[in-house]
Amino acid sequence: MEEIIISTIQRTMVAGTPLLLATTGEVLCERSGILNLGVEGVMAVGAVVAFIVTMTTGQPWLGVLAAVGAGMAISVIHAFASVSLQANQVVSGLALTMLGLGLSGMIGKPYVGRPLSIKMENVEIPFLSDIPYIGQAVFNQSPFFYLAIVLALVSWFFLERTRLGIQVRSTGENPKATETQGVNVDLVRYWSVIIGGGFSALAGAHLSISYSKSWVEGMTAGRGWIAIALTIFALWNPGRAIWASFVFGGIFVVQYLLQPLGISPNFLAMLPYIATLVILLVISFRDPRKLNAPAMLAAPYKRGER
Amino acid sequence: MIQITTSDRYNITAARSLMTSLGAFAAGLLVISIIFLAAGVNPLFAISEIFLGSFGSAYGFKETVTKAIPLILIGAGLTLAFRAKFWNIGAEGQLLMGAIFATWTAQTFGEALPSVLIVPLVFGAGFLGGALWGIIPAILKIKYAINEVITTLMLNYICAEILTMLIVGPWKGKTRFGFPGTDNLPESVILGVIPGSRIHYATLILAVVSAAVLTVVIYKTRFGYEARVVGENPDAGKYAGIDFLKTSLILMAISGGLAGFAGVGEVAGIHHYLGYPASVSSGYGFTAIIVAWLAKLNPLYAIFSGLVFAGIVVGGDAIQISLGLPAATVQIVNGILLIFLIMGDYFLHHKVHIRFGKTN
Numbered sequence: 001m002e003e004i005i006i007s008t009i010q011r012t013m014v015a016g017t018p019l020l021l022a023t024t025g026e027v028l029c030e031r032s033g034i035l036n037l038g039v040e041g042v043m044a045v046g047a048v049v050a051f052i053v054t055m056t057t058g059q060p061w062l063g064v065l066a067a068v069g070a071g072m073a074i075s076v077i078h079a080f081a082s083v084s085l086q087a088n089q090v091v092s093g094l095a096l097t098m099l100g101l102g103l104s105g106m107i108g109k110p111y112v113g114r115p116l117s118i119k120m121e122n123v124e125i126p127f128l129s130d131i132p133y134i135g136q137a138v139f140n141q142s143p144f145f146y147l148a149i150v151l152a153l154v155s156w157f158f159l160e161r162t163r164l165g166i167q168v169r170s171t172g173e174n175p176k177a178t179e180t181q182g183v184n185v186d187l188v189r190y191w192s193v194i195i196g197g198g199f200s201a202l203a204g205a206h207l208s209i210s211y212s213k214s215w216v217e218g219m220t221a222g223r224g225w226i227a228i229a230l231t232i233f234a235l236w237n238p239g240r241a242i243w244a245s246f247v248f249g250g251i252f253v254v255q256y257l258l259q260p261l262g263i264s265p266n267f268l269a270m271l272p273y274i275a276t277l278v279i280l281l282v283i284s285f286r287d288p289r290k291l292n293a294p295a296m297l298a299a300p301y302k303r304g305e306r
Numbered sequence: 307m308i309q310i311t312t313s314d315r316y317n318i319t320a321a322r323s324l325m326t327s328l329g330a331f332a333a334g335l336l337v338i339s340i341i342f343l344a345a346g347v348n349p350l351f352a353i354s355e356i357f358l359g360s361f362g363s364a365y366g367f368k369e370t371v372t373k374a375i376p377l378i379l380i381g382a383g384l385t386l387a388f389r390a391k392f393w394n395i396g397a398e399g400q401l402l403m404g405a406i407f408a409t410w411t412a413q414t415f416g417e418a419l420p421s422v423l424i425v426p427l428v429f430g431a432g433f434l435g436g437a438l439w440g441i442i443p444a445i446l447k448i449k450y451a452i453n454e455v456i457t458t459l460m461l462n463y464i465c466a467e468i469l470t471m472l473i474v475g476p477w478k479g480k481t482r483f484g485f486p487g488t489d490n491l492p493e494s495v496i497l498g499v500i501p502g503s504r505i506h507y508a509t510l511i512l513a514v515v516s517a518a519v520l521t522v523v524i525y526k527t528r529f530g531y532e533a534r535v536v537g538e539n540p541d542a543g544k545y546a547g548i549d550f551l552k553t554s555l556i557l558m559a560i561s562g563g564l565a566g567f568a569g570v571g572e573v574a575g576i577h578h579y580l581g582y583p584a585s586v587s588s589g590y591g592f593t594a595i596i597v598a599w600l601a602k603l604n605p606l607y608a609i610f611s612g613l614v615f616a617g618i619v620v621g622g623d624a625i626q627i628s629l630g631l632p633a634a635t636v637q638i639v640n641g642i643l644l645i646f647l648i649m650g651d652y653f654l655h656h657k658v659h660i661r662f663g664k665t666n
Contacts (some may be wrong), residue, residue, distance in 0.1 A: 031468050037455060041641075056559075079651075081645065081648060081649055085648075085649055085651075086652065087649060087650035087651060087652060088648060088651075090393045090455060091595070091599060091644065091648050092645070092648055094395065094595060094644070095641050095642075095644035095645040095648065096641070097641075097643065097647070098592065098637055098638075098640055098641030098644065099637075099638060099640075099641030099642060100641075101634070101637055102635065102636070102637030102638035102639075102640070102641050103341075103634075103638055103639065104634070105632055105633070105634025106345065106631070106632050106634045106638060108637060109632040109634070128510035164540045188617060197604050206319045217634065222459070222460075222463050225456060225459050225460070228455075228456055229453075229456045229460075232453065232456075264475065266467045266468075266470045266474070267467070267471060270463070270464050270467045270468075271464040273460040273464050273467075274460075274462075275457065276453075276460050277446075277457060277460055277461075278454045279457065279576060280446075280453070280457070281446070281450060281452065284450035284451055284452055285450075288451065
């Protein structure tokens with residue numbers, strides 16, 4: 001029993017990690033007023049790039065770096081379309097997802113089913129990992145796990161406590177007023193989209209080189225879309241994203257726990273998607289004014305207008 | 307020094323609109339060429355193979371028309387939804403739900419009823435399945451303000467699992483030797499094809515008629531007007547007393563229902579049994595998004611843009627075989643063309659002036 005509890009918590013943390021990374025990225029992006037539905041595609045690109053680079057160089061961190069670079073580069077497309085050309089952000093994001101899934105499928109083809117022999121060692125936090133139960137379950141994890149939490153906290157601090165973060169938020173709330181304060185709204189939005197893309201790619205890198213240590217087409221399995229839902233559930237707050245992501249990680253893990261009970265695996269596979277609908281329903285009962293949604297989310301901004 | 311300035315364009319003619327789309331298409335093909343080059347494939351050869359594979363031979367053209375059927379049905383339905391700014395990304399799931407409903411109806415009543423009765427019944431069931439799956443996000447959006455992009459997408463995944471659960475479980479056919487999939491549908495349900503092709507003409511006619519009727523609905527009826535107001539000016543719509551819930555329910559019932567029709571066509575016209583989700587639909591629900599966009603959200607144009615993207619699907623299959631490119635290539639082509647189409651919209655609505663020389 002003890003082992004089951006520990007391994008369940010441990011796997012929950014692992015499953016929540018990519019969700020947290022992608023959600024944090026989407027929060028940063030949406031706070032600037034740009035909706036990016038390209039998360040799923042960028043995540044797939046990050047996964048395949050990290051996998052290929054890690055496999056060929058033997059350096060997982062080089063793989064991570066390459067993935068983040070690729071994710072940021074491909075996100076420029078969405079930034080250009082939605083910021084410079086004021087295009088419809090829903091369709092532009094969808095196109096990015098299609099492109100990302102397609103590109104990852106194409107460049108990843110020769111790598112399907114090849115296991116990764118290079119292992120990323122777990123990091124044990126001294127003292128904390130000695131705490132009974134929680135110690136080994138939480139404080140003996142892949143570096144991605146700590147990275148995800150640290151990045152979420154840093155992002156929270158950035159948005160809430162720094163001058164630049166306030167500029168990002170006010171860009172999402174009232175771009176016109178922000179512009180008159182001397183802030184380059186377009187530039188802020190470009191960087192928010194690009195950095196958000198880097199986060200999505202990082203989530204993908206975790207999936208391919210740490211979580212499953214292999215690459216298959218479609219391995220992101222809708223996690224990018226779940227991250228977009230979690231962004232809403234987290235009320236656009238990276239701090240809240242931490243627990244929201246790990247609650248969701250738990251839902252992924254519950255599937256495996258319930259499997260021995262003879263429940264249809266297809267039914268269990270539905271759980272994360274059903275849970276996504278449920279959390280959105282739950283959050284909808286809150287006062288919309290307290291939802292914290294950026295006022296100008298998905299509204300194109302044109303300099304010199306209104 | 308190059309100076310770029312823009313100004314708004316107000317007189318948008320149909321000809322300019324068409325030219326912009328063609329220009330965007332050409333620019334997209336240029337970028338696709340670069341990707342082909344990077345993949346070590348001669349782009350001119352690859353693009354001509356796609357074209358020849360889909361429109362260049364009788365066999366190819368017949369296949370193109372076959373695959374255009376679901377794309378026209380779904381694409382036409384999406385034009386209505388997108389006009390109301392209802393971002394239905396769930397046509398894939400609505401198609402599958404239509405296929406599930408159709409299969410159940412066919413297996414339950416198919417033996418007892420003649421074709422004249424059972425075929426319309428199966429199409430009705432398919433429409434109902436797609437419509438029901440489509441109105442769930444409409445209710446969630448209007449009643450609970452839940453983003454429809456996420457709900458429609460989640461319902462895709464959920465429907466695919468429901469379908470798989472059925473074909474590996476209670477619906478597993480005795481004639482499949484343990485493989486997932488239902489038994490073949492009764493003979494009376496199987497749709498006729500144009501000899502020498504896989505074109506199930508009943509669905510094709512249905513698709514073209516649906517697109518035409520929907521065009522009339524959008525431009526000539528009160529409902530169509532209300533749907534457009536909901537999309538273009540929701541505040542005015544509220545002021546004018548438009549019932550958003552009713553409008554959204556109807557438009558999603560139509561959009562989902564047409565995807566359900568497509569599901570019927572695939573099951574009763576092509577496969578003749580219900581198999582894995584990926585074999586029932588090869589991503590038609592997503593490709594149809596681009597079909598609707600290229601059609602400038604006009605259902606009638608979706609007939610042509612449906613043919614164009616069916617051609618890309620068929621031609622994509624052809625280059626997979628002849629050039630050894632992966633199946634994902636079609637997704638790349640689709641993604642890039644969609645990106646360029648939406649970018650093209652900017653140049654439709656703006657004049658861009660590029661001046662060389664000193665800035666003053």
